Amino acid sequence: MTQILEINNLTKKYYNKVALEDINLSFERGKIYGLMGPNGSGKTTLMKVIIGLHKQTSGSILIDGNPLSYKTKANVSYMPTENFLYDNFKVKDVVKFYEDMYSDFKTEYVLQILKDINVDTEFRVSKLSSGLVGKLKVALALSRDVDIYMLDEPLNGVDVLARDVIMDIIVKSHNENKTFIISSHLVSETEKVLDSVVFLKEGRLELSGDAEELRQQHGLSIENLYKEVYK
Amino acid sequence: MEFNNNMPIYLQVMHRLKQDIIAGKLKPGDKMPSSREYSQELGLNFNTVARVYKEMEMEDIVYTKRGLGTFITESSEKIESIRFEMAKELIENFVNGMEQIGFTKQDMLSFIKETNLMN
Amino acid sequence: MFKIIKYDFLKKYKLLLITIISSVLLNLFLVVKLGVSGSISFLAFFPMAMIFLYIGDIIKMYSDDLNKKSGYMLFMTSNSGYKIIVSKVVTAILEGLSILLLYMIFIIINSIYISTAQGFELNVNIAEVINAVNLVLSGNLGFNLGHVFVFLLTAFVVAINFILTAYTAITIRKSLFSEVKLGGFLSFVIFVGLNWATSFTTGKLTSVVSPYYDNVTNFGNIISATELVMILLPVVILSAIESVIMIIGSGYLLEKKINL
Numbered sequence: 001m002t003q004i005l006e007i008n009n010l011t012k013k014y015y016n017k018v019a020l021e022d023i024n025l026s027f028e029r030g031k032i033y034g035l036m037g038p039n040g041s042g043k044t045t046l047m048k049v050i051i052g053l054h055k056q057t058s059g060s061i062l063i064d065g066n067p068l069s070y071k072t073k074a075n076v077s078y079m080p081t082e083n084f085l086y087d088n089f090k091v092k093d094v095v096k097f098y099e100d101m102y103s104d105f106k107t108e109y110v111l112q113i114l115k116d117i118n119v120d121t122e123f124r125v126s127k128l129s130s131g132l133v134g135k136l137k138v139a140l141a142l143s144r145d146v147d148i149y150m151l152d153e154p155l156n157g158v159d160v161l162a163r164d165v166i167m168d169i170i171v172k173s174h175n176e177n178k179t180f181i182i183s184s185h186l187v188s189e190t191e192k193v194l195d196s197v198v199f200l201k202e203g204r205l206e207l208s209g210d211a212e213e214l215r216q217q218h219g220l221s222i223e224n225l226y227k228e229v230y231k
Numbered sequence: 232m233e234f235n236n237n238m239p240i241y242l243q244v245m246h247r248l249k250q251d252i253i254a255g256k257l258k259p260g261d262k263m264p265s266s267r268e269y270s271q272e273l274g275l276n277f278n279t280v281a282r283v284y285k286e287m288e289m290e291d292i293v294y295t296k297r298g299l300g301t302f303i304t305e306s307s308e309k310i311e312s313i314r315f316e317m318a319k320e321l322i323e324n325f326v327n328g329m330e331q332i333g334f335t336k337q338d339m340l341s342f343i344k345e346t347n348l349m350n
Numbered sequence: 351m352f353k354i355i356k357y358d359f360l361k362k363y364k365l366l367l368i369t370i371i372s373s374v375l376l377n378l379f380l381v382v383k384l385g386v387s388g389s390i391s392f393l394a395f396f397p398m399a400m401i402f403l404y405i406g407d408i409i410k411m412y413s414d415d416l417n418k419k420s421g422y423m424l425f426m427t428s429n430s431g432y433k434i435i436v437s438k439v440v441t442a443i444l445e446g447l448s449i450l451l452l453y454m455i456f457i458i459i460n461s462i463y464i465s466t467a468q469g470f471e472l473n474v475n476i477a478e479v480i481n482a483v484n485l486v487l488s489g490n491l492g493f494n495l496g497h498v499f500v501f502l503l504t505a506f507v508v509a510i511n512f513i514l515t516a517y518t519a520i521t522i523r524k525s526l527f528s529e530v531k532l533g534g535f536l537s538f539v540i541f542v543g544l545n546w547a548t549s550f551t552t553g554k555l556t557s558v559v560s561p562y563y564d565n566v567t568n569f570g571n572i573i574s575a576t577e578l579v580m581i582l583l584p585v586v587i588l589s590a591i592e593s594v595i596m597i598i599g600s601g602y603l604l605e606k607k608i609n610l
Contacts, residue, residue: 031278032276032278051426052426052608053426057529071428073428074428080422082419082422084421100356100357101353102428171271171276171277174277175267192234192274192275195276212239212240212282216238219238221237223236
């Protein structure tokens with residue numbers, strides 16, 4: 001099955017707003033997707049529904065042909081945009097947590113990444129700058145060995161050099177079995193690795209397609225296309 | 232390598248490779264890095280590089296030997312024709328650019344002669 | 351499941367350590383200042399204070415996971431809702447039993463102190479210690495160790511039941527009522543309702559069992575610990591059944607309806 005993630009008629013409503021409306025999307029194995037849109041367009045909500053932190057109002061999601069359950073969570077690595085780590089844990093304790101909770105977690109790998117991006121494992125999470133927390137979150141998410149990676153703003157608050165390292169890690173982790181869904185405001189820095197893009201607007205699917213085809217068709221970079229779409 | 236995101240990236244990589252072949256940086260029969268290695272070198276998605284290799288194979292610029300890798304063509308005719316294609320493209324761009332600033336084709340020829348650009 | 355429990359304890363081990371040390375220091379302080387009455391005050395004060403701290407800590411443990419972003423750590427893992435709620439209850443039980451154990455130790459040590467302070471000769475062997483404890487409790491508190499044990503265990507089951515009503519309300523708030531206006535208020539209403547239902551049913555059950563109460567005019571002096579167990583058994587069984595229902599209900603909501 002090449003469709004690793006299928007989203008059918010997905011709607012998510014809150015009592016005072018509609019976060020996602022009738023979303024139909026298909027994600028293929030082995031591709032890197034850019035999930036784009038301004039704040040409030042539904043990108044984060046979509047990811048949270050896929051990982052099971054939010055419950056959809058209607059519609060269905062299939063991961064590798066299976067409906068969402070606690071079991072499908074084992075095959076998804078999600079990096080939330082928020083700081084969700086246990087405050088009073090040291091970085092190394094957080095690493096231990098991941099090692100304990102996820103059988104696919106690559107401890108040596110994450111420790112190497114953390115070394116490469118200058119995150120001291122003895123520090124408490126509460127004492128880390130937001131840039132370091134950002135790097136830590138990404139490192140943890142990319143050290144899982146799963147079929148679907150969802151990164152919500154992986155470059156947020158991260159310094160320029162580390163951004164390159166992170167993009168490099170993403171490219172290195174990527175293979176024909178792994179699917180990445182990356183949401184990022186920094187379109188220009190992420191677009192060259194994208195296979196496909198998905199644009200969300202006010203909870204609706206605005207546009208989706210192959211990145212190179214869109215460049216050819218519109219004669220615009222994905223970033224410039226974004227500006228056009230959301231003008 | 233810097234990329235212009237306003238046009239397909241795979242085309243830019245192909246263009247660069249063709250330039251390297253003509254310039255002799257890539258010799259006939261040279262082995263190309265795997266699409267994986269090359270993509271990591273360029274910081275690109277390996278699918279993009281795989282596409283580059285595929286397109287170039289369709290144009291007979293490279294060929295794949297199962298299990299051994301991808302190689303630059305050994306045909307000097309092919310390489311010559313690439314050179315020709317690129318030269319043609321450059322000329323076309325030149326002509327288009329000059330026309331946009333008001334030169335006719337005749338003007339262009341005279342201009343080249345006068346300014347000794349060919350010496 | 352053990353991993354979830356392990357990390358819940360890891361998160362609070364400093365707090366537990368501080369509590370133990372403070373209790374020991376308080377015990378010493380009261381004994382130094384007030385002698386035997388200080389010791390007794392401590393033994394009376396400790397369970398009262400600990401019940402509040404315990405219930406507060408256990409409820410906070412769950413509330414944090416459902417209300418704070420740090421809850422994502424737990425809920426992104428591949429654990430079923432049932433496993434999560436059961437883990438929390440097991441943690442609650444382990445923590446409660448630890449506190450009970452701690453209290454037992456305080457009782458024994460303070461009893462030894464009280465007996466020696468009051469001039470009784472003490473050969474240190476188990477039989478003597480238990481004797482001393484019984485004498486002390488009967489003399490100063492009106493019960494023996496058996497009674498105390500039964501009361502504490504009952505209080506424990508009732509506390510777990512109470513905690514689960516809070517857990518259920520919190521779970522409902524973050525699932526069924528997550529997208530409903532005044533969801534917080536409605537969940538609180540459910541919390542109150544669950545506890546009212548518990549007391550109501552307990553009351554009914556007690557009146558059914560009331561013939562047994564006719565024997566009791568004076569606790570401690572009249573009934574044995576075993577008889578006490580018979581009286582309290584209906585309450586314990588009822589609480590246990592309700593607790594199981596709430597565990598299954600919350601587990602289902604966590605599994606299928608959770609909206610963090």
